[in-house]
Amino acid sequence: MENGEEIPKAVCWEDGRIWKVDRVLHACKSLDGEFEGIRYTVMIGKAEKFIYRTGHSWYVMAAKGGVQVEKAHNE
Numbered sequence: 079m080e081n082g083e084e085i086p087k088a089v090c091w092e093d094g095r096i097w098k099v100d101r102v103l104h105a106c107k108s109l110d111g112e113f114e115g116i117r118y119t120v121m122i123g124k125a126e127k128f129i130y131r132t133g134h135s136w137y138v139m140a141a142k143g144g145v146q147v148e149k150a151h152n153e
Contacts, residue, residue, distance in 0.1 A: 086118050086129040089138055097122045099129070 083105070089097045103126070104119040115132030130137050 084131065086120060086131070086136065089122065089127075089129065 085102050085105075086099050088099055091097075099120045099122055101121040102118055103121060105116055107116055108114070113130055115130055118129045118131070120127055120129055128139065130139075
């Protein structure tokens with residue numbers, strides 16, 4: 079993104095699957111505390127998804143049995 083800001087390039091899952099981020103649509107901070115850090119709205123294929131960054135750590139919200147859980151990746 080602008081000014082040398084880090085942007086997400088892919089989502090790498092624990093089992094080795096990788097989804098390439100095709101485009102970053104938007105980046106924002108939460109005004110109401112809904113999430114921590116920066117939320118990136120991205121396109122992965124035809125799907126619009128969220129990727130989050132707190133400091134140098136990245137995470138996504140993943141559904142597991144109908145419940146959302148965080149999956150983190152630290153650089």
